[in-house]
Amino acid sequence: xxxxxDAYDCETCGASVAPADATRxxxxxxxxxxxWQTLNCPDCGDRLATVLVGxx
Ligand SMILES: [Zn+2]
Numbered sequence: 215x216x217x218x219x220d221a222y223d224c225e226t227c228g229a230s231v232a233p234a235d236a237t238r239x240x241x242x243x244x245x246x247x248x249x250w251q252t253l254n255c256p257d258c259g260d261r262l263a264t265v266l267v268g269x270x
Contacts, residue, residue: 222253226260236262 221230236253241264249268254261 222262224255224258224260224262227255227258229255229257231255231257231262233265 221232222236223230231253233253235256237256237259238251239254240247241250241252245264246268249266250264251267252261253263253265
């Protein structure tokens with residue numbers, strides 16, 4: 215059983231990355247960076263997910 219239900223699996227290097235461990239950057243395209251952030255793998259830098267952050 216995974217130790218974190220919210221971890222993202224990096225398809226590039228195979229790392230399992232918890233959201234708190236991911237590198238965050240502004241989203242691509244015309245998404246509002248105050249509302250959306252991109253989570254990147256801290257090991258290889260590949261994009262893991264784009265997450266909603268402005269609805270808290
Ligand atoms: Zn990776």
